[in-house]
Amino acid sequence: MIRTLSDFVAELREIGVPVSMVEAIDAAEALEHTDLSDPENLRATLGATLVKNARHYRAFDAAFDVFFGLRTNSTTPDADDARFDGQAAGGGGGEDSDMLSEAIAAALLSGDGDALRGLIAAAVDRYAGMQPGRPVGGRYYTYRVLRRLDIDELLAMIRTALGDEAGLSALDDRILEDQADELVQRLRDELEREITGRLVADRGASQVAASRRVPLIEDTDLMHATRDEIEDVERAIAPLARRLATRLSQRRRHGSKGRLDVRRTIRRSLSHGGVLLEPQFKPPRKSKPEIIVMCDVSGSMATFARFTMQLTYAIASELSKVRVFAFIDGLDEVTEYFGSGIDFSDGLIAMSREADLVRRDGHSDYGRSFADMWNTYGDAVTSKSTVIITGDARNNYRETGVEYLDRLAERSRATFWLNPEPRRYWDTGDSVMSRYSVLCDHVEQVRTLRQLEEFVEQAALPRTRRTRLAS
Amino acid sequence: MTQPWAAPSEVAAELEAVGYLPDAKIAQVVYLAAALDKPILAEGPAGVGKTALALALSEATDRRLVRLQCYEGLDEAKALYEWDYHKQLLRLQSDEGAAWDEIEGDIFSEAFLLERPLLDAIRSEEPVILLIDEVDRLEVETEALLLEVLDSYQVTVPELGTMTAVTKPMVVLTSNNTRELSEALKRRCLYLHVPYPSIERERAILAARVPELPEQLADKIARTVSAIRSIPLRKSPSVSETIDWARTILALGIEELDDDSTSSTLNVLLKYQTDIERVAKELSLDIDQHVE
Numbered sequence: 001m002i003r004t005l006s007d008f009v010a011e012l013r014e015i016g017v018p019v020s021m022v023e024a025i026d027a028a029e030a031l032e033h034t035d036l037s038d039p040e041n042l043r044a045t046l047g048a049t050l051v052k053n054a055r056h057y058r059a060f061d062a063a064f065d066v067f068f069g070l071r072t073n074s075t076t077p078d079a080d081d082a083r084f085d086g087q088a089a090g091g092g093g094g095e096d097s098d099m100l101s102e103a104i105a106a107a108l109l110s111g112d113g114d115a116l117r118g119l120i121a122a123a124v125d126r127y128a129g130m131q132p133g134r135p136v137g138g139r140y141y142t143y144r145v146l147r148r149l150d151i152d153e154l155l156a157m158i159r160t161a162l163g164d165e166a167g168l169s170a171l172d173d174r175i176l177e178d179q180a181d182e183l184v185q186r187l188r189d190e191l192e193r194e195i196t197g198r199l200v201a202d203r204g205a206s207q208v209a210a211s212r213r214v215p216l217i218e219d220t221d222l223m224h225a226t227r228d229e230i231e232d233v234e235r236a237i238a239p240l241a242r243r244l245a246t247r248l249s250q251r252r253r254h255g256s257k258g259r260l261d262v263r264r265t266i267r268r269s270l271s272h273g274g275v276l277l278e279p280q281f282k283p284p285r286k287s288k289p290e291i292i293v294m295c296d297v298s299g300s301m302a303t304f305a306r307f308t309m310q311l312t313y314a315i316a317s318e319l320s321k322v323r324v325f326a327f328i329d330g331l332d333e334v335t336e337y338f339g340s341g342i343d344f345s346d347g348l349i350a351m352s353r354e355a356d357l358v359r360r361d362g363h364s365d366y367g368r369s370f371a372d373m374w375n376t377y378g379d380a381v382t383s384k385s386t387v388i389i390t391g392d393a394r395n396n397y398r399e400t401g402v403e404y405l406d407r408l409a410e411r412s413r414a415t416f417w418l419n420p421e422p423r424r425y426w427d428t429g430d431s432v433m434s435r436y437s438v439l440c441d442h443v444e445q446v447r448t449l450r451q452l453e454e455f456v457e458q459a460a461l462p463r464t465r466r467t468r469l470a471s
Numbered sequence: 472m473t474q475p476w477a478a479p480s481e482v483a484a485e486l487e488a489v490g491y492l493p494d495a496k497i498a499q500v501v502y503l504a505a506a507l508d509k510p511i512l513a514e515g516p517a518g519v520g521k522t523a524l525a526l527a528l529s530e531a532t533d534r535r536l537v538r539l540q541c542y543e544g545l546d547e548a549k550a551l552y553e554w555d556y557h558k559q560l561l562r563l564q565s566d567e568g569a570a571w572d573e574i575e576g577d578i579f580s581e582a583f584l585l586e587r588p589l590l591d592a593i594r595s596e597e598p599v600i601l602l603i604d605e606v607d608r609l610e611v612e613t614e615a616l617l618l619e620v621l622d623s624y625q626v627t628v629p630e631l632g633t634m635t636a637v638t639k640p641m642v643v644l645t646s647n648n649t650r651e652l653s654e655a656l657k658r659r660c661l662y663l664h665v666p667y668p669s670i671e672r673e674r675a676i677l678a679a680r681v682p683e684l685p686e687q688l689a690d691k692i693a694r695t696v697s698a699i700r701s702i703p704l705r706k707s708p709s710v711s712e713t714i715d716w717a718r719t720i721l722a723l724g725i726e727e728l729d730d731d732s733t734s735s736t737l738n739v740l741l742k743y744q745t746d747i748e749r750v751a752k753e754l755s756l757d758i759d760q761h762v763e
Contacts, residue, residue: 174754
């Protein structure tokens with residue numbers, strides 16, 4: 001068991017879940033108090049001792065299933081029954097799979113776990129076409145079986161059985177859908193478990209785990225994220241924005257108390273016979289930060305812009321003084337679309353329809369946008385404002401407008417630039433990042449949540465002195 | 472601490488007896504915490520019963536609950552201990568002319584020590600449950616205050632030396648995840664992620680907390696709340712809000728939860744107008760007729 005545990009810990013570290021030595025030892029110790037025959041009990045033990053971040057649980061669960069969720073012998077007694085089913089259907093491909101689907105639907109609806117597992121084993125036998133020894137993660141096998149079982153048909157069958165009928169209210173319909181989805185999800189889970197079990201029996205847990213690794217959400221590349229990944233990322237943004245908001249509003253120096261409170265000190269001294277023994281301090285004043293966000297929302301930035309807007313939206317619901325500006329080759333204030341009372345996607349649609357962002361050809365023009373910002377909204381920037389600019393600094397060989405950015409940065413409390421491009425591409429082609437970066441307090445490559453998190457952690461740190469343009 | 476339970480199922484049974492319904496994971500983690508003498512760090516959205524877990528543990532084990540509510544600006548003097556200046560000063564004044572050595576030893580003795588929650592929990596004769604609530608509100612620097620207590624159950628007072636726990640307290644920390652806690656803190660704890668309950672568990676919670684509620688209605692409520700939680704909202708309904716909602720429905724004498732009764736009571740479940748509108752839109756409810 002210790003052997004498997006250390007393999008498992010190695011796998012977690014490989015994924016990027018930080019597991020310290022102490023935690024591994026804790027886990028080993030905790031195993032003594034765990035019912036090893038119950039996988040869920042084991043999962044709770046290992047989860048509590050090894051994984052200390054809710055976001056890592058998806059990856060943990062996937063790895064856990066490979067290592068400990070297996071049923072080693074794939075020929076369970078139920079498989080015999082299933083084979084019998086197959087013979088009864090007489091080998092005709094279409095009918096055969098129909099019957100199996102129906103049996104599976106029935107097992108799902110009745111919640112009969114054993115029957116379900118038997119049927120799934122039979123389905124895998126028949127449809128997965130597994131080839132021993134191939135270094136695969138099994139996702140294709142799952143897909144193949146689900147396609148042959150006709151998952152849509154199955155879903156429809158389940159819905160009917162649950163009482164789907166016309167004239168159902170939207171709420172009831174939604175509840176029904178959730179119920180059906182839950183059952184189908186169970187089928188998927190069981191199926192994956194079955195296939196994983198067979199793969200592990202074939203090639204060993206470490207190997208299989210390596211080929212079906214789930215990347216952590218914080219390492220997902222935001223520029224090329226799939227729809228599902230984006231959803232996960234967006235869920236993780238709200239707490240991050242809250243953190244950024246707290247960081248920015250934290251008092252500048254830690255541990256310092258506020259100014260001396262003379263009244264309270266004297267009043268307090270009376271109990272010591274007038275000796276000024278205990279100085280009393282006023283509570284430190286919190287700065288009320290103003291955030292100004294400038295987002296490049298041009299075509300090349302589309303995915304990233306959505307993500308930054310989401311972050312901005314989340315910040316706006318935490319802090320009261322947030323102003324948002326979007327630009328392509330013209331800049332416009334879009335704060336009103338991201339107020340706390342407005343739904344995010346509605347706001348995004350309204351913004352793209354109504355805001356005046358394109359003046360010429362719809363290619364990014366940072367110079368013009370900074371000029372617009374300075375000329376029209378320059379007053380918005382004060383010594384209390386933190387300016388956050390997001391964009392790739394690809395200026396299509398136009399005027400850089402550094403003089404405007406310089407003035408904006410000089411007037412602000414701090415200026416940050418988040419660039420989604422990898423650092424090594426900065427200043428290549430039409431990117432003029434370094435012209436801008438010298439003017440900012442902090443420039444960060446932000447391509448993943450993890451990098452964004454690092455930025456948030458550093459946002460309130462003492463700033464580096466920015467260079468001033470020689471006037 | 473002596474292990475008060477023989478198996479996780481016993482933990483579950485005892486917690487259930489005081490009205491807290493743990494799932495298998497919670498029971499196992501609590502059991503482990505007792506077996507390994509480790510603090511539990513419970514993290515999850517607001518209102519899923521993290522604090523309630525500590526309260527229930529205190530009730531189930533019949534131990535005193537010592538609570539440290541964290542907030543930004545909490546310091547040593549409020550979390551650990553403080554010297555009672557006033558008393559020390561009085562002692563000095565009442566004793567003028569006495570030998571200095573004598574007085575010095577005297578005024579830095581336990582009689583002049585003001586216990587704050589952490590020290591209280593450590594020095595208690597009886598084992599206690601120590602609840603450190605909303606630890607994520609502390610600044611990162613202040614977190615370090617807790618470390619000594621969490622890993623070796625001791626507090627060091629420079630003038631008196633190190634005080635080690637007579638009976639190890641059972642520690643529960645809660646966090647709403649508003650910021651990432653430090654590695655050092657997490658490493659010392661068993662991590663318990665408490666998500667929103669599953670439909671079955673929420674139904675069971677409703678049955679325990681609102682026993683008058685008909686089963687069928689409880690089922691419908693649990694399912695509706697679960698559907699609402701799948702919609703991205705500013706503030707998803709918590710378990711306590713579900714319970715409030717169930718009580719409201721009961722009090723209004725609503726027998727069947729249809730569109731109409733749902734939309735008229737939605738404001739019990741959701742606390743932001745935008746959320747109410749959002750949910751109404753998603754579920755095609757008509758809320759206008761209920762808005763004055």
